[in-house]
Amino acid sequence: MIRLENVTKIYGSETVAVRDASFDIPKSQFVFLVGPSGSGKSTLLRLINRQEQPERGDVWVAGRNINDLPASRVPFLRRSMGNVFQDYKLLLNKTVFENVAFSLEVIGKPRHVIERQVPAVLDLVGLADKQGRFPEQLSGGEQQRVSIARAFVNRPLILLADEPTGNLDPTTSEGIMSLLDRINETGTTVVMATHDHRVVNSMRRRVIQMDHGVIVRDQERGVYE
Amino acid sequence: MFSRISYALRETWASFRRNLTLTAAAILTSAVSLLLVGTTFLIQRAFENLLVQWRGDVEMIVFVRSDASAEQIGLIDSVLRSSPTIIDVNKLLYLNKTESYEEAKRIFVGDPVTLSLLTPESIPTQFKVVPLSDDPQLVRSLSDQYRTLPGVEAVALAEDEFQVISTLSNFIRVVTLVMSLVLLAVAVGLIWNTIRTAMFARRREIEVMKLVGATNWFIRVPFMLEGLLQGLLGGVVSCGGLWALNSAWTNGVAGFKPGTGISSLVVPSSYLTSVMLILLGIGAVVGAVGSAIAATRFLDV
Numbered sequence: 001m002i003r004l005e006n007v008t009k010i011y012g013s014e015t016v017a018v019r020d021a022s023f024d025i026p027k028s029q030f031v032f033l034v035g036p037s038g039s040g041k042s043t044l045l046r047l048i049n050r051q052e053q054p055e056r057g058d059v060w061v062a063g064r065n066i067n068d069l070p071a072s073r074v075p076f077l078r079r080s081m082g083n084v085f086q087d088y089k090l091l092l093n094k095t096v097f098e099n100v101a102f103s104l105e106v107i108g109k110p111r112h113v114i115e116r117q118v119p120a121v122l123d124l125v126g127l128a129d130k131q132g133r134f135p136e137q138l139s140g141g142e143q144q145r146v147s148i149a150r151a152f153v154n155r156p157l158i159l160l161a162d163e164p165t166g167n168l169d170p171t172t173s174e175g176i177m178s179l180l181d182r183i184n185e186t187g188t189t190v191v192m193a194t195h196d197h198r199v200v201n202s203m204r205r206r207v208i209q210m211d212h213g214v215i216v217r218d219q220e221r222g223v224y225e
Numbered sequence: 226m227f228s229r230i231s232y233a234l235r236e237t238w239a240s241f242r243r244n245l246t247l248t249a250a251a252i253l254t255s256a257v258s259l260l261l262v263g264t265t266f267l268i269q270r271a272f273e274n275l276l277v278q279w280r281g282d283v284e285m286i287v288f289v290r291s292d293a294s295a296e297q298i299g300l301i302d303s304v305l306r307s308s309p310t311i312i313d314v315n316k317l318l319y320l321n322k323t324e325s326y327e328e329a330k331r332i333f334v335g336d337p338v339t340l341s342l343l344t345p346e347s348i349p350t351q352f353k354v355v356p357l358s359d360d361p362q363l364v365r366s367l368s369d370q371y372r373t374l375p376g377v378e379a380v381a382l383a384e385d386e387f388q389v390i391s392t393l394s395n396f397i398r399v400v401t402l403v404m405s406l407v408l409l410a411v412a413v414g415l416i417w418n419t420i421r422t423a424m425f426a427r428r429r430e431i432e433v434m435k436l437v438g439a440t441n442w443f444i445r446v447p448f449m450l451e452g453l454l455q456g457l458l459g460g461v462v463s464c465g466g467l468w469a470l471n472s473a474w475t476n477g478v479a480g481f482k483p484g485t486g487i488s489s490l491v492v493p494s495s496y497l498t499s500v501m502l503i504l505l506g507i508g509a510v511v512g513a514v515g516s517a518i519a520a521t522r523f524l525d526v
Binding site: 076089091106108 | 432
């Protein structure tokens with residue numbers, strides 16, 4: 001589903017964010033990208049959704065080399081992946097329902113599809129009774145559930161999560177992880193960047209560890225070291 | 226498709242209201258500059274009325290009595306053609322009664338009293354003369370000679386009549402044109418800035434839109450519509466201003482004594498209408514250009 005071949009990303013003229021990274025993530029896999037801040041985890045995610053382009057190497061998503069993708073096709077690539085962030089990136093002037101509906105609206109989905117899919121996904125993330133609330137009326141964990149609902153409402157092939165539990169307490173994090181796990185079970189490939197030891201150790205999934213932009217470990221059913 | 230259109234319109238309107246002060250500034254600037262453009266058109270047209278009989282380097286007009294016989298007209302024609310070194314005989318033009326009357330209708334557009342004294346039968350016909358020589362003395366001495374020909378009613382020289390006005394009109398044209406171009410550029414800049422501010426205010430939304438896969442055009446269109454609307458509204462305001470200005474001027478000029486020439490300086494209402502349409506068009510273009518530049522440049526927020 002996602003394949004990197006000898007990918008190097010350099011910011012400016014000398015800051016090497018990712019050096020010669022290669023891996024292959026099959027469909028429906030759950031992968032943790034771990035490592036300290038600044039080790040290149042986020043850059044890897046940004047390379048996969050083409051917010052960045054590598055200086056060297058190729059990035060393949062769903063059988064396509066996305067470096068060759070013309071800029072006008074990038075939006076359609078992004079429709080096949082959902083994004084979840086540490087700071088949720090919710091729109092504060094929109095309700096829970098509107099935040100999720102917005103992501104369908106802007107890719108031109110008709111009203112009747114929106115009215116069917118949004119309540120369904122809000123039900124999945126456990127916020128069926130809070131559709132009319134605004135983000136600031138919700139707890140951090142609930143806000144993250146909204147952002148996961150937004151990322152998943154279009155049933156993407158891939159879910160990219162960048163420190164989704166970074167601002168949450170352990171109990172709330174557990175709830176978010178079991179939600180991501182459920183989404184993974186529907187067949188969606190999940191790539192999650194984190195430096196949260198607990199969630200990695202409790203899940204026992206594939207772990208790709210980064211250090212100073214280099215992949216130093218790639219282990220099935222790994223733990224955080 | 227319908228959901229996209231309604232989305233674009235809703236967003237345009239919301240953003241329009243959010244930025245009311247900047248929007249008002251952009252609209253007023255485009256209105257003022259468009260008003261100046263429109264005024265330039267009207268002044269130009271008004272002067273043309275005055276100068277219509279001197280168009281095309283004509284510097285001398287030989288008026289022929291309306292009761293002149295065909296032989297007399299033929300004689301005048303051959304005398305004029307007998308000085309091919311001084312007169313450009315290829316450009317020598319004879320206006321018959323109908324043509325002269327048509328021209329008079331423009332000259333006396335604001336002076337119906339004088340116009341009513343003229344009829345297609347009583348109007349003098351005319352030869353329009355373009356001299357080859359630059360020497361005004363030579364042309365003047367020729368005109369004295371033509372005055373004595375049978376059937377000639379009068380000979381008019383551009384130098385005596387409208388040389389000053391012609392120069393003045395050229396000067397005013399250049400000044401107003403330059404000023405309106407500068408102001409139009411300012412209007413583009415202000416609309417550009419308004420749209421940029423609107424996009425900055427909504428950078429989080431734009432970021433989310435890009436991440437969930439909205440196309441650039443989908444993101445851009447509401448902003449471009451907003452700019453287009455600003456330019457168009459500026460055009461509407463300027464049309465109102467131009468109409469008021471023109472009415473005031475036309476009423477004021479009507480009080481002038483006939484025959485002073487000032488009363489020619491009005492424009493027909495059909496011309497005013499087409500100028501207004503042009504202003505709306507320019508306004509829309511100004512708005513679209515300003516916002517298109519902004520929407521293309523600042524999409525990476």
